[in-house]
Amino acid sequence: MPKPIEILKKYWNHDAFRTPQEAIINSVLEGKDTFGLMPTGGGKSITFQVPALMMEGICLVISPLVALMKDQVENLQSKGIKAIALTGGIHSEELIDLLDNCQYGNYKFLYLSPERLQSDWVLERIKNLPINLITIDEAHCVSQWGHDFRPAYLKIAKLKEFFPKTPFLALTATATSKVQEDIIAQLQMQNPQVYTKSFARENLAYMVFNVEDKLNLLEQILKKNPQPAILYVNNRKSCSETTLQLNALGYSSTYYHGGLSAKEKEKNRMLWMDEKVQVMVATNAFGMGIDKGNVKTVVHLHIPSNLENYYQEAGRAGRNGEKAFAILLTNPSNVIHAESQFISILCDKAFLKTVYIKLCNYFQIAYGEGLDEKFTFNINHFCTKYSFPVLKVYNALQFLDRQGILTLSQEFSEKITLQFSIPSKEVMRYISLNPQDEEVLLTILRTNPGVYESQSVINISLIAKKSNSDESQVLAILHKLNEKGIIALHAKNNDASITFNEVREDDRTINRVAKYLEAQNELKTNQLQSVLNYIKEDSQCRSKLLLNYFGEKTNEDCGVCSYCISKNKKQVSTQTIAFEIIELLKKEELNSRDIQKSLNYPKDAIIFALQVLMENDTIIMNPTNLYSIKK
Incomplete structure (x- = not known):
């Protein structure tokens, strides 16, 4: 039998595994049920693809994400590895032919959605396949306490009856400790080996800015960081509108959402991947399977619905290990809108x-x-x-x-x-x-x-x-x-x-599904509240807040997030800021935005200094909102 590192080198041309990939692979090869929690970008697919290629038979991969299944199948096929996906919308006659191909065609990977396991005849056909490993991807869907829970996942445990000696491998990128325990119980995993990778991203600075003029701050961010960026918005209309605004300001950008044709999606994706444009403006339809290491900035222009999705999307920045930024722009009206928007669309x-x-x-x-x-x-x-x-x-x-x-x-x-x-x-x-x-x-x-x-x-x-x-x-x-x-x-x-x-x-x-609807509505309400708490909390390290949410306790501040930076900045007196404002205004009349651009002080401190100068009749504001020295 070849060694795991030999398979990795042969098919992926890598010389070493990331932590904890090799440990998970060895556990699977020993026939043990295994749970892997690996944050986004951690290389989950390697942990089942490598051992499956080392063993005789087929690896069964259960995933709810059709796009990701297709992407992985195409990648495997491009390496000369036989793989097939049974996605939704395939009729019974075609399914029979595809399952025949699995049985007699020397395939190594069979991908299917959990809903397929609800068909007894599909289960009967799978029972006759030489399954060497059963992988449950996006395993948080197994738990009623996980985002995007699917009842169809509860059928997976039935495979234990048919394949008692075949190891289960459950993988997820985002799961709280409560969700982890529930996954293991629902899948009836036997004494599983549990491997988790820290959610901490030392090179990623989490920033939250409460600002009225988002476009102005966004312009400053992109100017300061001209490398590839992703800008997440909540709807398709914002995709096209924001792209037009950025292009008008001279920042090359394109957009991506679920309403585009496959051809348009691929064209826009490649424009960004090849760095012919700097910014990808997208809904959360963009990102799955995207592995671009030099993304410097991920900006959320709207409030996300849960911290699980936010962490995954923000985590697409800085995968090359260099310093990167995950920035969330908000203001009080956004918070009110998010509360009404997300709660009002929950259906009873x-x-x-x-x-x-x-x-x-x-x-x-x-x-x-x-x-x-x-x-x-x-x-x-x-x-x-x-x-x-x-x-x-x-x-x-x-x-x-x-x-x-x-x-x-x-x-x-x-x-x-x-x-x-x-x-x-x-x-x-x-x-x-x-x-x-x-x-x-x-x-x-x-x-x-x-x-x-x-x-x-x-x-x-x-x-x-x-x-x-x-x-x-x-x-x-x-x-x-x-x-x-x-x-x-x-x-x-x-x-x-x-x-x-x-x-x-x-x-x-x-x-039949009403009880799940009630549980999901309660979960989504609580998840949104966690996002709002993350935004409003300005007395703790942002990274620590995220780690605590996912059950990872730490007492150390990250030192690079917006809270840590503001805490570490030397307190500058109002008198000092006022003096520098006067020096600027001696040269020319300026508005508050231009003054903020010129002085590297917090916005609130500059506004307070301006108010003091106005009250003391040192400066005046003309009808066009420009400040000048009072004659």
């Missing part, structure tokens, strides 16, 4: 049930039907039709996705709208002369009665299903009708698809 059982029923009606899914049905979906149209708040609906859909009831895919497609340009009697005449188009046209008229009066959204998947056609046939007919002037056809970007993983059962479906 009644709202969840209403959304689910309306969604089924929207796609014309009858009770007891809908299994494996896939539809293109525009959330804005759905919310407009039923007068729902968009963010609250999106939150409900994400919950249904995590429970495995449906799969919400963020992907680029087209939204088709059309309106008939000729009277109904002329449409009937066309149908009589073109019977091959009859089923499609009649289905459109039955499902969209308003197509004569205005542009109506057409669900191509639904039309194809109801007319016993395929989508390409429907589209071909529509384009033909458009060319003949019978309809006015428009195609717009659509940003999602929905796959129903269960038959429609309304009450039974929602009642």
Whole structure:
């Protein structure tokens, strides 16, 4: 058997492991259940990929992140290693073929989502595979106290019955001590070896700045640190708006969010990776699988919803070991907005049930039907039709996705709208002369009665299903009708698809997951409060606050965060600051922002000195807010 370091060198071209990678690998090779807590950027995938390549058989990897599964499969395949992923949306017939490939095709890695284990026949097929290691990635999803808990993860323990001698390896980047204990219990791990890597990042300075003019401070940050930067925002609109603002100020930037096409995402990602632009403005859709060592600055322009995500996103700075900055910009109005925003979009059982029923009606899914049905979906149209708040609906859909009831895919497609340009009697005449188009046209008229009066959204998947056609046939007919002037056809970007993983059962479906909804709402409320406490707490080291949150106790301050820097700064008298302000104003009139840029003192101290000078009639402010020496 080759040694772990030989596998690492052969496939990854590294000469040494990071702590605690080698210890985890040796534990797995000894057949022991193992728990690994490795903060973001710690190289979790190495800990199961290396031992799996050393042993006969297949490594089963259970992960909820489709994008990460695809990324890892592609990376393994690029190294000549046979790997396959069974993601959501794959129909049973294709699944059978893929599992046959695993059994007879000499594959080394099988990735699947936890929801797949809910199918008894999939479990039966997996039982017959030569599994050498069972890896549970993003293992915090196992715990009801972990962010993004998924009930489907609770099925994983059943694999212990089928593979009693196969080691379990649970991996996560963010888990409190309570979550760690729950993961081990829920997975029924036997005397597991536990390896944790400190959450401390000695080279990373955590900064929190309470500031009204965020763009001005952001400009100063980027000017001082011209290396690659990531700027996280909470929504797609802010992505494009902030990018435009930065480009107008002369800072090259691009943006990334879930609504972009795969082609646009890759293009923008490579612009930033190749350093053709300095700043990537992104939602939290960006970052998974991104390993760029020289990111100098990660800035959060909006308040994150939990410290787990914040730590992961901030941790993308300084992976090369050089000093880097994780900066959170906030102000009192942001705090008020965050409290109302995050809490107001939490949905209760009644709202969840209403959304689910309306969604089924929207796609014309009858009770007891809908299994494996896939539809293109525009959330804005759905919310407009039923007068729902968009963010609250999106939150409900994400919950249904995590429970495995449906799969919400963020992907680029087209939204088709059309309106008939000729009277109904002329449409009937066309149908009589073109019977091959009859089923499609009649289905459109039955499902969209308003197509004569205005542009109506057409669900191509639904039309194809109801007319016993395929989508390409429907589209071909529509384009033909458009060319003949019978309809006015428009195609717009659509940003999602929905796959129903269960038959429609309304009450039974929602009642089954209601207890998880209540627990998750309580958890999210508490997590947001932890973020707000982190922001408001200005009498402790920022790094220490984060370490304590994750159960890592320390009495030492980091010395580099915003608190430590302000604490270590020598207290400068107001008289000294006032003297320096007067010297500046002797040369020219200045506003408060220019004075702050010129003097390296805290903003509050400068404002107080200005007030003292004004009260003593030493300086005056003119109508354009410029300060000058009083004559």
